[in-house]
Amino acid sequence: MRSAHTVAQVRAAEEELLAVLPDGALMQRAATGLAYAVIDLLRGAYGRRVLLLVGAGNNGGDALHAGAVLARRGALVDAHLLSDRVHEAGLAALRSAGGRVVCPTTRHGASSGTRPGRAGTYDVVVDGIVGIGGTPGLRPDVVAALERVAGVPVVAVDTPSGVGVDTGELAGPHVRAALTVTFGTLKPCHLVDPAAAACGSVHLVDIGLALPPAPVEALQPDDVARLLPRPAPDAHKYTRGVVGVRAGSTQYPGAALLSVAGAASGLAGMVRYAGPGEVGARVRAAHPEVVGEGRVQAWVVGSGGGDGAGAELAAAFADELSGPVPVVVDADALAHVSGPLPAPAVLTPHAGELARMSGVDRAEVEAAPLRHVREAADRFESVVLLKGRHTLIAEPGGRVRATTTGLPWLATAGAGDVLGGLIGALLAAGLDCFDAASVGSWLHGAAATLASDGGPLVAGDVARAIPAAVRGLPG
Structure with a gap:
């Protein structure tokens, strides 16, 4: 059975696991699974060009840490920061591995390690914009960022940004992914249309969550x-x-x-x-x-x-x-x-x-x-x-x-x-x-x-x- 759990169920299970894991271990599990899913999609990492679209939540942190893994495997990784508050440890890991920030926001400024983006030349875009707690729809600046890389395959982190995670509903602009990499369990939007149609193929990464019975299932x-x-x-x-x-x-x-x-x-x-x-x-x-x-x-x-x-x-x-x-x-x-x-x-x-x-x-x-x-x-x-x-x-x-x-x-x-x-x-x-x-x-x-x-x-x-x-x- 493929089970799809709600945001509340997932968060409760994550809290239980975080209480017994070293700090940052859960995100590293997710980020490593994400990185290797991207590598499988691209059939390799060396020389591939990757753009991370990074928001303020943990999905942005997952994207940054995954970007660090990809950079260490020889990929050219850019991060477009879409918030003044991004995951600091993930950003440090990306820069340490050779990744760069493009189109930096005010807080992260034109510091060392920034460069102009390569719009239109990326092999894949990683959607780390909005986490599972986000509401349907996207801000105009996020829509503009997506439009600049239109036509490039998108890998969504956990869920495509802008979809209704628990409802499967859509309300306004949203990411349409070629691949969605989700963690611990499916969410209803992975199985329920119209949002499921925006997920593309769905790859599940086991991160060790202990979960209750799910409200939405899919027979296997x-x-x-x-x-x-x-x-x-x-x-x-x-x-x-x-x-x-x-x-x-x-x-x-x-x-x-x-x-x-x-x-x-x-x-x-x-x-x-x-x-x-x-x-x-x-x-x-x-x-x-x-x-x-x-x-x-x-x-x-x-x-x-x-x-x-x-x-x-x-x-x-x-x-x-x-x-x-x-x-x-x-x-x-x-x-x-x-x-x-x-x-x-x-x-x-x-x-x-x-x-x-x-x-x-x-x-x-x-x-x-x-x-x-x-x-x-x-x-x-x-x-x-x-x-x-x-x-x-x-x-x-x-x-x-x-x-x-x-x-x-x-x-x-x-x-x-x-x-x-x-x-x-x-x-x-x-x-x-x-x-x-x-x-x-x-x-x-x-x-x-x-x-x-x-x-x-x-x-x-x-x-x-x-x-x-x-x-x-x-x-």
Whole structure:
């Protein structure tokens, strides 16, 4: 599991560690990890030209100490000081190693070791401007400094300056990094868009922090392998779970085919289709293993349901042969959700659908997806999966998982229908709503990556690649 901790959690853990470490040891750990990440990016240090953009906080100190490491390895390192107060020990270390100050501020003046900058000739810029305690947005002078090196790859220290660290939100100018080197743990902005898109690749440096459970997580292949339901030696089709699909209509029969394709990917023992009869004939022609109505352990409702989606959702919630049956509520069925639901549920909106459910503009959801998905999970007392570049899955109370698998080619019609069916199969196989949604989203993205192989794909390709994504899991 990749865990993303809040600023408050990180600071508390750092305070505990600082109490037992020699002075400066924690910063040296971070700076050394940062320096070697820059070296890896540049494929060497000797002769490389590095510009440090240095602010007043500890991130500036990390950048200065890393600059000293790079200078000792033969890099030509300049530091542009963007504050009258910078980390003095870091600045001394940089100058001692042969680094220089350019564009000095008043306090540090035109002292020995300054020189004009080499704007436009740097190989990399290190963003040590604002630490994790900074607020979104940047000062005009900082924006001007960044504009002078536009086009040069940026390595962000801990987080790109100007992003909302705990929220993943953006408000005004911010750094867009090619690489972000973070310390101890990820922060929410590394996983949550729109800020995550500004982080580039993220490299985590272990500095020995002892951390509590994180509010935002991202599953990794080992986690998916551990959570994935697998058949017992004595399993039969009923013990493996039966998933029912109430999707499609005469107007949108393809949605039924794709929902069933996701459900019938082999992760549950049986799939039942309970939609319109003429659509059912097409479903069974394409998927002869699918059977008619009967007892199920989970329902998938809404994709392509049109005007009948409300009635289908009510029918799914009325299915209580052995207690409330969990339901995946997708697409057209989402329009019939206005409050807490009578059974465990996974709601699967995209930003536009969640905006309509929440009574806000789509742009508001896209600007603050973490906040809106959490609010929706609490409001509807259900797991909410908000589709996006990094899909977010929230359960009531604020716990969130972010999906980082997938690729842009996955933005294709019908892909969400496949996802709904896949999550339904995992529910029927025994996972709870939060795990089914997050494992299903992860597998959906992994299958799309396999099916794409770097090129375009359609939704049916994703469904067909789900077994290969499962086979590729460790263990």
